[in-house]
Amino acid sequence: xxxxDSAVLVEMTGVTKRYAGVTALDRVDFAVRPGExxxxxxxxxxxxxxxxxxxxxxxxxxxxAIRIGGxxxxxxxxxxxxxxGVMVIFQDFSLFPNLSVAENIAFASELAEHRRFFNRRxxxxxxxxxxDRIGVDIPLDARxxxxxxxxxxxxxxxxxxxxxxxxxxxxxxTTALTERExxxxxxxxxxxxDEGVAVVFVSHKLAEVLEVxxxxxxxxxxxxxxxxxxxxxxxxSLTRHMTGREVxxxxxxxxxxxxxxxxxxxxxDKPGAFxxxxxxxxxxxxxxxxxLLGSGRTSLAxxxxxxxxxxxxxxxxxxxxxxxxDPVAAAHxxxxxxxxxxxxxxxxxxxxxxxNVAVGRLDSHERRGFLDMxxxxxxxxxxxxRLKVKTPSIAAPVTSxxxxxxxxxxxxxWLSRAPKLLILxxxxxxxxxxxxxxxxxxxxxxxxxGLGVIVISDDLPELLATCHRILVMRGGEMVDEIEGGSITExxxxxxxxx
Amino acid sequence: xxxxxxxxxxxxxVVIVLFCILAAVSDPNFLTVTTLSDLLRASIVLGIFAIxxxxxxxxxxxxxSFTAVAxxxxxxxxxxxxxxxxxxxxxxxxxxSVLLGAGLGAINxxxxxxxxxxxxxxxxxxxxxxxxxxxxxxxxxxxxxxxPDMREFSRMVIARGTTEGGDFYNLPWSxxxxxxxxxxxxxxxxxxxxxxxxxxxxxxxxxxxxxxINVRQTQFFVYVYxxxxxGLAGILHGSMNRMADPFSLVGLELSVxxxxxxxxxxxxxxxGTITGTLLGVALIVLVQxxxxxxxxxxxxxxxxxxxxxxxGTGLPAYQAKRAAARAG
Numbered sequence: 001x002x003x004x005d006s007a008v009l010v011e012m013t014g015v016t017k018r019y020a021g022v023t024a025l026d027r028v029d030f031a032v033r034p035g036e037x038x039x040x041x042x043x044x045x046x047x048x049x050x051x052x053x054x055x056x057x058x059x060x061x062x063x064x065a066i067r068i069g070g071x072x073x074x075x076x077x078x079x080x081x082x083x084x085g086v087m088v089i090f091q092d093f094s095l096f097p098n099l100s101v102a103e104n105i106a107f108a109s110e111l112a113e114h115r116r117f118f119n120r121r122x123x124x125x126x127x128x129x130x131x132d133r134i135g136v137d138i139p140l141d142a143r144x145x146x147x148x149x150x151x152x153x154x155x156x157x158x159x160x161x162x163x164x165x166x167x168x169x170x171x172x173x174t175t176a177l178t179e180r181e182x183x184x185x186x187x188x189x190x191x192x193x194d195e196g197v198a199v200v201f202v203s204h205k206l207a208e209v210l211e212v213x214x215x216x217x218x219x220x221x222x223x224x225x226x227x228x229x230x231x232x233x234x235x236x237s238l239t240r241h242m243t244g245r246e247v248x249x250x251x252x253x254x255x256x257x258x259x260x261x262x263x264x265x266x267x268x269d270k271p272g273a274f275x276x277x278x279x280x281x282x283x284x285x286x287x288x289x290x291x292l293l294g295s296g297r298t299s300l301a302x303x304x305x306x307x308x309x310x311x312x313x314x315x316x317x318x319x320x321x322x323x324x325x326d327p328v329a330a331a332h333x334x335x336x337x338x339x340x341x342x343x344x345x346x347x348x349x350x351x352x353x354x355x356n357v358a359v360g361r362l363d364s365h366e367r368r369g370f371l372d373m374x375x376x377x378x379x380x381x382x383x384x385x386r387l388k389v390k391t392p393s394i395a396a397p398v399t400s401x402x403x404x405x406x407x408x409x410x411x412x413x414w415l416s417r418a419p420k421l422l423i424l425x426x427x428x429x430x431x432x433x434x435x436x437x438x439x440x441x442x443x444x445x446x447x448x449x450g451l452g453v454i455v456i457s458d459d460l461p462e463l464l465a466t467c468h469r470i471l472v473m474r475g476g477e478m479v480d481e482i483e484g485g486s487i488t489e490x491x492x493x494x495x496x497x498x
Numbered sequence: 499x500x501x502x503x504x505x506x507x508x509x510x511x512v513v514i515v516l517f518c519i520l521a522a523v524s525d526p527n528f529l530t531v532t533t534l535s536d537l538l539r540a541s542i543v544l545g546i547f548a549i550x551x552x553x554x555x556x557x558x559x560x561x562x563s564f565t566a567v568a569x570x571x572x573x574x575x576x577x578x579x580x581x582x583x584x585x586x587x588x589x590x591x592x593x594x595s596v597l598l599g600a601g602l603g604a605i606n607x608x609x610x611x612x613x614x615x616x617x618x619x620x621x622x623x624x625x626x627x628x629x630x631x632x633x634x635x636x637x638x639x640x641x642x643x644x645x646p647d648m649r650e651f652s653r654m655v656i657a658r659g660t661t662e663g664g665d666f667y668n669l670p671w672s673x674x675x676x677x678x679x680x681x682x683x684x685x686x687x688x689x690x691x692x693x694x695x696x697x698x699x700x701x702x703x704x705x706x707x708x709x710x711i712n713v714r715q716t717q718f719f720v721y722v723y724x725x726x727x728x729g730l731a732g733i734l735h736g737s738m739n740r741m742a743d744p745f746s747l748v749g750l751e752l753s754v755x756x757x758x759x760x761x762x763x764x765x766x767x768x769x770g771t772i773t774g775t776l777l778g779v780a781l782i783v784l785v786q787x788x789x790x791x792x793x794x795x796x797x798x799x800x801x802x803x804x805x806x807x808x809x810g811t812g813l814p815a816y817q818a819k820r821a822a823a824r825a826g
Contacts, residue, residue, distance in 0.1 A: 094708045096701035098768030108709040
């Protein structure tokens with residue numbers, strides 16, 4: 001280890017970082033070779049962001065050494081890191097929405113050359129070369145804001161390449177991409193690796209990038225807890241290392257099936273989305289609805305809550321008809337819906353945690369036109385405590401919470417309205433592994449308390465861990481019904497695709 | 499791709515043409531060299547202000563203090579010249595006013611770039627402070643006995659005369675100032691990294707920082723440059739009106755920002771074109787000077803300008819929203 005190895009591109013040895021008494025990184029060794037792809041895995045707070053900040057010069061290590069290209073880097077700053085070829089692609093890409101694709105790609109490299117004057121033709125030339133290099137065709141003069149997310153990411157990669165990147169660090173690269181876009185990204189990564197560019201993936205959702213990676217490094221609580229060839233890891237061993245415990249998912253308790261019928265859906269039909277959907281569920285049952293993207297599962301979920309208006313059919317809750325296509329009536333009938341995209345549909349992100357819960361209960365705490373604040377706040381705080389939302393203060397904005405805790409806030413809002421039926425669309429999307437298991441616990445609990453819960457998801461282990469019964473949709477139709485305990489993940493995945 | 503129709507420039511140009519057709523129909527004398535030269539003269543000061551205001555909007559800020567900067571620079575320069583050097587040549591008078599304007603702009607820049615304060619708050623504050631300081635400590639008399647060279651400048655014309663139809667026209671040299679300002683600003687914005695950096699910080703300050711743009715330096719430049727333009731516009735205003743009036747100019751800032759916004763600059767930063775800004779100025783000047791020609795009483799001026807802003811910025815925004823809804 002000790003002697004500088006010329007074949008190593010970046011080498012961090014014994015790097016420690018302390019913030020005001022808290023050790024964020026504890027004597028971590030980390031090395032990347034040219035042309036190598038490394039997965040840096042860890043849950044939120046594991047120290048992976050700190051490691052990246054140190055490597056890109058944003059933060060200084062308290063102890064330890066960094067070598068880039070064999071050269072000892074003291075007092076590394078972002079500019080020096082960049083000129084040494086270390087580039088970070090942040091989750092938000094850090095691009096300019098108002099500038100053209102060509103300028104977005106060329107800007108950083110022109111700045112690095114200390115140019116004073118701007119030459120549009122030269123910028124286009126730089127951009128075209130890099131786009132050709134990764135074999136992608138994006139119109140050079142298009143404004144960045146007009147591009148889809150996947151293209152923006154490619155522009156960010158091109159910008160790094162234009163600056164002669166030798167190591168590209170990608171923060172959560174696959175979160176916003178579809179299956180096909182991930183494929184293309186992986187293709188480009190392979191290309192770059194062949195050219196000797198190294199890549200570090202930072203993520204808590206790594207299964208997708210494992211296949212192009214050589215090495216996996218797992219951090220937990222600031223320490224390196226595992227390192228090895230990517231072939232030795234799979235999704236479940238990664239999870240084990242990241243959480244430090246066997247997140248053996250409990251299976252849902254047996255459903256006695258004795259409860260009375262809660263929900264009846266008869267011949268629900270919406271042209272273009274779903275056809276002739278009928279099913280029944282009982283009190284205390286956790287029902288999974290799954291299917292591939294485009295199978296109609298999300299439209300169906302929305303239709304149950306009135307967000308999508310079906311053309312025909314009938315929904316009955318506890319024997320009473322629920323008007324179709326009317327979310328207010330659905331909420332009134334005590335159906336709750338937690339959307340997949342919490343960030344834009346489910347929560348008021350900049351408002352306080354408390355208010356986010358309380359907003360669902362304003363009506364019930366009205367006293368002659370005025371709000372009974374004490375009652376309202378007390379009830380909301382009570383629910384936050386019951387769902388174990390981890391926060392120093394319930395007055396803090398929701399943005400200050402991790403994904404798992406945000407999901408709990410959304411749940412708390414609905415639970416405080418005492419729903420009879422709760423529809424959860426993708427309950428653990430964007431949530432780290434440890435919190436995911438806890439959310440599953442909550443879901444099983446809700447069922448045990450006698451609520452009806454519908455889980456819409458394409459995360460098969462999640463369905464198997466929570467649902468008594470799973471309905472499979474394909475091309476808008478219910479094609480299968482499976483008892484939860486009776487199937488393995490592989491069989492289920494087969495049924496989805498066939 | 500942005501269609502030509504959804505751009506503010508096109509919309510404003512169409513409105514200008516319609517306005518001119520209406521005016522020409524109701525008054526045959528409208529389409530003459532006299533009207534054109536009058537409108538051009540009226541556009542000079544507004545145009546220089548607008549170019550400056552546009553630069554600030556592109557950088558993601560807003561400046562409402564430039565009129566106070568202009569009037570202060572103009573009045574102080576005049577006072578200085580009269581007190582110490584009445585025969586001061588016009589180009590030195592202009593230079594002094596530009597430098598004073600830049601200095602006052604640097605005060606804005608210090609608060610905004612140096613201390614990172616919100617631009618609207620800072621410039622609202624300096625608007626009051628600069629003007630109050632001027633009236634309290636420098637003077638509040640209207641001076642019509644200007645330094646001789648300043649009066650002289652206003653008489654210097656590129657062309658003047660009478661057409662065969664008997665229309666009198668007069669193009670002052672101060673028009674050249676607008677042309678120089680437009681040329682210089684276009685060069686900075688499109689041909690220098692500094693100009694591109696102004697666009698970049700308007701698009702995303704955080705991204706700009708991350709790729710190594712010196713955000714503070716860029717912002718500081720913007721406010722100094724706008725101050726300098728204001729100093730120039732102020733002294734031109736004094737010279738063309740043959741009077742140094744410390745009560746003038748302040749109050750114009752909203753019309754100027756209206757012209758810039760009409761021309762397509764967005765308040766969120768990152769967007770704005772010189773063509774659009776000049777068209778916006780042309781429309782505002784037309785409305786202010788010629789509304790009466792098409793039979794609308796001049797008391798309707800502000801209603802018309804307001805309606806144009808709502809239409810001119812609202813329509814493209816609405817179309818963009820529709821397009822986004824279709825795409826999503």
